[in-house]
Amino acid sequence: MRRLCVHTITTKPLSLEECLVEFPRRGVSGITIWRQALEGLDLRAVARQTHDAGLEVVSLCRGGFFPAASVAGLQTAIDDNLKAIEQAHAVGAPLIVLVCGALPGQTLVESRKQIAEGIAAVLPAAEQAGVKLAIEPLHPMYADDRSAVNTMRQAHEICAALGSPKAVGIAVDVYHVWWDPELKAQIDLAGQTGRLHAFHICDWRTPTTDLLNDRGLMGEGCINIKEISDWVDATGFTGYREVEIFSNRWWSGDQKTFLDKISESYAALYPQDPSK
Amino acid sequence: MRRLCVHTITTKPLSLEECLVEFPRRGVSGITIWRQALEGLDLRAVARQTHDAGLEVVSLCRGGFFPAASVAGLQTAIDDNLKAIEQAHAVGAPLIVLVCGALPGQTLVESRKQIAEGIAAVLPAAEQAGVKLAIEPLHPMYADDRSAVNTMRQAHEICAALGSPKAVGIAVDVYHVWWDPELKAQIDLAGQTGRLHAFHICDWRTPTTDLLNDRGLMGEGCINIKEISDWVDATGFTGYREVEIFSNRWWSGDQKTFLDKISESYAALYPQDPSK
Numbered sequence: 231m232r233r234l235c236v237h238t239i240t241t242k243p244l245s246l247e248e249c250l251v252e253f254p255r256r257g258v259s260g261i262t263i264w265r266q267a268l269e270g271l272d273l274r275a276v277a278r279q280t281h282d283a284g285l286e287v288v289s290l291c292r293g294g295f296f297p298a299a300s301v302a303g304l305q306t307a308i309d310d311n312l313k314a315i316e317q318a319h320a321v322g323a324p325l326i327v328l329v330c331g332a333l334p335g336q337t338l339v340e341s342r343k344q345i346a347e348g349i350a351a352v353l354p355a356a357e358q359a360g361v362k363l364a365i366e367p368l369h370p371m372y373a374d375d376r377s378a379v380n381t382m383r384q385a386h387e388i389c390a391a392l393g394s395p396k397a398v399g400i401a402v403d404v405y406h407v408w409w410d411p412e413l414k415a416q417i418d419l420a421g422q423t424g425r426l427h428a429f430h431i432c433d434w435r436t437p438t439t440d441l442l443n444d445r446g447l448m449g450e451g452c453i454n455i456k457e458i459s460d461w462v463d464a465t466g467f468t469g470y471r472e473v474e475i476f477s478n479r480w481w482s483g484d485q486k487t488f489l490d491k492i493s494e495s496y497a498a499l500y501p502q503d504p505s506k
Numbered sequence: 507m508r509r510l511c512v513h514t515i516t517t518k519p520l521s522l523e524e525c526l527v528e529f530p531r532r533g534v535s536g537i538t539i540w541r542q543a544l545e546g547l548d549l550r551a552v553a554r555q556t557h558d559a560g561l562e563v564v565s566l567c568r569g570g571f572f573p574a575a576s577v578a579g580l581q582t583a584i585d586d587n588l589k590a591i592e593q594a595h596a597v598g599a600p601l602i603v604l605v606c607g608a609l610p611g612q613t614l615v616e617s618r619k620q621i622a623e624g625i626a627a628v629l630p631a632a633e634q635a636g637v638k639l640a641i642e643p644l645h646p647m648y649a650d651d652r653s654a655v656n657t658m659r660q661a662h663e664i665c666a667a668l669g670s671p672k673a674v675g676i677a678v679d680v681y682h683v684w685w686d687p688e689l690k691a692q693i694d695l696a697g698q699t700g701r702l703h704a705f706h707i708c709d710w711r712t713p714t715t716d717l718l719n720d721r722g723l724m725g726e727g728c729i730n731i732k733e734i735s736d737w738v739d740a741t742g743f744t745g746y747r748e749v750e751i752f753s754n755r756w757w758s759g760d761q762k763t764f765l766d767k768i769s770e771s772y773a774a775l776y777p778q779d780p781s782k
Contacts, residue, residue, distance in 0.1 A: 334712045334727070334728035335728055337730060338685065338687070370645060370646050370647070370685040370686075371647040373684075373685035374710055374728045375713075375728075380685055381687070383687075384687055409614065409649035409656055410646075411656075411659075411660055436610045436650045436651050437651075437717070438650070438717055441647075441713070441714055441715075441717060451650070452610035452651075454613060
């Protein structure tokens with residue numbers, strides 16, 4: 231399926247090598263690589279192997295986490311993001327997804343300032359490497375320690391404050407933004423401003439039993455995934471639909487079966503996406 | 507402490523009778539009564555006993571939960587809210603807090619329509635009983651099955667759509683709205699429009715291990731409670747600060763000790779609030 235991408239974290243128990251075998255067997259065309267999956271590997275070799283497996287590297291996850299209690303802490307974060315840009319360049323990832331960060335006890339206003347400062351600091355390196363950056367607004371339940379950017383409106387504001395450089399855009403993840411009454415308008419704006427850099431899908435289960443690792447497979451929850459996808463496509467977006475699922479439940483089972491389910495549920499949701 | 511109110515749910519293991527003894531001993535001046543605490547009780551007697559205990563009934567929790575899959579379902583919800591209005595009137599509660607409701611699989615747009623419809627249907631009875639209604643925007647992590655109203659902006663929109671009747675306002679709970687970048691502006695607007703009906707406090711713990719019942723005592727988390735309180739007071743609000751904590755952790759311990767902690771933490775946060 232031409233627009234189906236899967237994140238390596240989705241099948242966390244599999245090695246990257248196994249992903250490169252198992253993803254294409256289910257019609258997966260793209261792969262988003264989480265940095266932990268790269269540990270100890272030769273990045274140029276990964277780029278070659280991924281290409282040979284018939285997979286396109288869609289993005290690298292994840293940069294960000296800028297907010298820090300000290301100038302030195304912010305610099306450490308900037309350095310780590312510069313390293314991520316090198317890694318993305320080496321594996322052929324055109325995009326890095328930014329989970330922007332937050333610090334319990336520091337005001338969200340201050341954290342957002344540091345986020346903008348951090349992105350500005352790494353932007354020249356990203357531009358030089360030909361790597362785009364995508365601010366991913368995170369669900370407000372992560373405002374304490376994961377991201378002070380919790381709506382698309384805020385992500386747009388940061389892009390604008392940076393002078394709207396082409397390299398900086400937004401990653402729309404239905405899990406984080408489905409509840410937002412402004413969602414359609416903000417997606418439209420992302421299309422108009424060329425900021426719609428990535429689109430992630432999964433589902434919201436009722437009840438959700440873990441704030442981090444109880445995401446659902448598409449169809450297991452209440453998110454209007456198809457409607458949001460239509461809004462995204464209506465902007466002219468033709469990029470991947472990236473399946474990003476953190477789930478202790480799915481991770482504890484057989485990953486090949488899980489990949490079968492992902493493929494089936496994707497095909498049911500997007501019958502128009504032809505096989506490669 | 508003149509503006510300290512505690513919700514009966516905060517000390518869930520205590521009976522209402524026990525609350526009426528233990529709350530005043532810690533300088534608590536107000537009580538918000540959850541409907542389950544009233545089961546089997548004579549409501550007029552409760553009103554009398556509460557008054558005799560030196561406690562003011564601040565509000566009744568909770569009405570709402572309007573969204574339904576059928577017309578009959580919505581009518582059942584309306585009937586239950588009419589009953590809540592009778593109960594509020596009987597116990598002398600001037601306000602009912604509305605947890606508006608949501609239905610997994612039904613669009614949030616449809617749910618919001620039903621919420622407005624439900625409030626409109628019970629409004630005349632509320633006005634006649636002299637009972638106000640407060641829409642409580644719930645944290646977006648409850649958008650699946652608890653409330654399709656997740657920001658103060660949306661609550662304002664519903665008030666406006668109803669023609670801004672004086673009886674309908676907003677309950678601001680720091681747990682639900684602290685992350686909102688518009689919070690100060692929306693609180694200001696609530697003040698200007700006479701919609702600021704209630705103010706609830708607790709804290710957001712890092713990590714939060716349960717979506718429902720892991721709230722923190724003030725000071726245990728990252729919410730800028732004092733700053734938000736100042737915004738609320740700056741509108742001219744002189745009502746209660748209502749301590750509403752759902753916590754398996756606190757509920758499993760001694761409730762008298764917990765009440766001591768609530769009293770201490772409140773006094774530390776608001777040293778200006780004099781003892782009665």
